[in-house]
Amino acid sequence: xxxxxxxxxxxxxxxxxxxxxxxxxxxxxxxxxxxxxxxxxxxxxxxxxxxxxxxxxxxxxxxxxxxxxxxxxxxxxxxxxxxxxxxxxxxxxxxxxxxxxxxxxxxxxxxxxxxxxxxxxxxxxxxxxxxxxxxxxxxxxxxxxxxxxxxxxxxxxxxxxxxxxxxxxxxxxxxxxxxxxxxxxxxxxxxxxxxxxxxxxxxxxxxxxxxxxxxxxxxxxxxxxxxxxxxxxxxxxxxxxxxxxxxxxxxxxxxxxxxxxxxxxxxxxxxxxxxxxxxxxxxxx
Ligand code: SAM
Numbered sequence: 001x002x003x004x005x006x007x008x009x010x011x012x013x014x015x016x017x018x019x020x021x022x023x024x025x026x027x028x029x030x031x032x033x034x035x036x037x038x039x040x041x042x043x044x045x046x047x048x049x050x051x052x053x054x055x056x057x058x059x060x061x062x063x064x065x066x067x068x069x070x071x072x073x074x075x076x077x078x079x080x081x082x083x084x085x086x087x088x089x090x091x092x093x094x095x096x097x098x099x100x101x102x103x104x105x106x107x108x109x110x111x112x113x114x115x116x117x118x119x120x121x122x123x124x125x126x127x128x129x130x131x132x133x134x135x136x137x138x139x140x141x142x143x144x145x146x147x148x149x150x151x152x153x154x155x156x157x158x159x160x161x162x163x164x165x166x167x168x169x170x171x172x173x174x175x176x177x178x179x180x181x182x183x184x185x186x187x188x189x190x191x192x193x194x195x196x197x198x199x200x201x202x203x204x205x206x207x208x209x210x211x212x213x214x215x216x217x218x219x220x221x222x223x224x225x226x227x228x229x230x231x232x233x234x235x236x237x238x239x240x241x242x243x244x245x246x247x248x249x250x251x252x253x254x255x256x257x258x259x260x261x262x263x264x265x266x267x268x269x270x271x272x273x274x275x276x277x278x279x280x281x282x283x284x285x
Pocket of ligand 1: 012013082083084085086087088089090091113114115116159160161162188189190191192193218219220
């Protein structure tokens with residue numbers, strides 16, 4: 001019988017957050033795959049866990065996933081831990097879980113600390129609808145595309161960031177999000193640690209704060225989504241003077257297919273999709 005891959009969430013800064021169930025799972029696993037074996041050894045020693053460990057990280061994630069899958073097929077139960085928090089969220093665990101899913105290997109998750117959810121709950125912003133972006137890409141083109149997608153996002157946005165990239169990211173957010181400077185932001189740093197801090201401010205004021213202060217520690221940025229009313233008013237002002245063709249194209253340019261774009265245009269104008277279709281046919285050369 002094949003073994004099970006067990007995703008074990010580990011503390012993001014406070015050892016008291018290690019759950020008894022996860023300690024037991026790590027003790028009983030045949031093997032622990034860890035992102036940073038040296039770091040994890042300290043954690044495992046603290047809890048008296050002496051299970052054999054192997055490394056699974058960003059630079060070996062694809063080949064090593066193959067090795068781990070073979071071991072799972074042979075019946076080994078493997079626990080996966082990453083540097084901190086919930087495996088598979090912005091870390092190489094994602095690749096292993098995908099491969100297990102493709103190969104029909106059972107995966108279970110033992111929940112626990114997760115930086116993005118901890119930050120969201122502390123942000124004081126809307127938590128009902130949110131979007132998690134992980135780290136914004138360092139690749140210029142990918143980053144621009146991500147920022148374009150976020151420009152008019154109405155859900156709360158969560159981003160991971162390293163301290164040395166924080167200022168640059170705040171600048172990009174100010175520049176690229178609609179009403180960027182005045183957007184509310186919660187900068188959640190050193191969560192669950194002694195110097196935990198949640199700075200609730202605006203993107204503009206956050207930039208001013210870090211003008212003469214170096215960001216320190218790990219950050220999660222939680223950003224207020226764009227107001228639905230503002231977005232609607234702006235869209236209405238845009239399409240009111242447009243032809244139906246341009247109105248449909250405006251939505252196509254946001255990534256919608258023609259059918260969806262026609263549906264949106266019809267809704268805006270309070271007419272049926274058939275009316276939009278007929279108008280487009282009439283305008284065709
Ligand atoms: N899988 C982890 C999780 O779900 O919590 C996240 C791993 S990701 C490689 C690391 C990022 O998580 C950091 O750069 C930071 O943005 C965020 N993070 C982790 N621990 C944190 C903490 N204690 N306080 C604030 N942010 C933290």
